[in-house]
Amino acid sequence: MAHLANSLASPEQLFRRGTLNSLPSDLLDAIFFSAQCLTQAAGLLLQLPQSVTAQANVLLARFWLVEPVMSHEFSDASAAAVYLVAKMGPSPRPPRDVVYVYTYLLSRSSPLFRPAAPAPENDPSSYYLTDAAYQAARARLLAAEARILYALGFDTHVALPHPLAVTYLQALDFLDQGPAACEEGGLARRAIAYLGTALLSPQMLYLTHQPNALAVAAVYNAARDVGAKMPECEWWEVFDVDREELGFLVVGMRSVEGWAARMKSEAPGLKDGRMIARKDVEMEARKRGLQAGNGHEVVEDEETVLMRRMDERMAQAESTT
Known part of the structure; x- marks a missing residue:
């Protein structure tokens, strides 16, 4: 029965997620959500089975837990997860296909993160890659794949x-x-939709609960x-x-x-x-008085440190008078 169960995240790992990244929880959630959406969209364009894309979602979540x-750039980590899972299954995709799909999804011609707006005009030049650019993207893809394997x-x-x-x-x-259970949008379809939605949850439900519990909850919601x-x-x-679970x-x-x-x-x-890209996170961190590094730390900038020390000295002076 081991093939029906997963290795779940420990409470210590979930706690360390915040200290490991030293980023505010809302930024971590935004990164997680956007990368998982990107992964699912890439799976569709690569014509991968839904099971392959879902496994890539889970591997990416596990990777960012440790x-x-x-x-890595968030899109590179997503691409590496998709490439890795597809390569291990019956539907492998060459690096070139993965790189070009992600280049399109990240271009201004992609409607991925603009579903409510009018469809953007298709501009092939926005997702054209020179040979040098492709080789660089391929190298990042393979490096991220190797890092995921090592980390896990x-x-x-x-x-x-x-x-x-x-x-x-x-x-x-x-x-x-x-008919209610068999029509389009019926029980089975809704249950599968809930399971797909759960992959995007900031609570990382696939890392904290076994498949049988997720399946029961999806069936309950659909019913x-x-x-x-x-x-x-x-x-x-x-x-x-x-009942509690x-x-x-x-x-x-x-x-x-x-x-x-x-x-x-927001x-x-x-x-x-x-x-969302790393530069967006770095810019947002600076606005909040933080300086985002390469993933190992986020430290206060000099101005924030100076203001904090002045406040501490003022408070100390007031307490002695």
């Missing part, structure tokens, strides 16, 4: 909840409850949405999920949509309709 997010100890196993969700729907006879009749007993316990996951999955809308309107880079 490696500072600023150590070459453990790339990812068990997904999607097959379990369909199995649970069949076991509970949810798929035999008439509520379409008004399907659920068993009156505590059926989730049959699938080894307790189910409640947390149900709320976590349902809250992603509102949180994502806020990210798109996060640096995203609010301008483009992928």
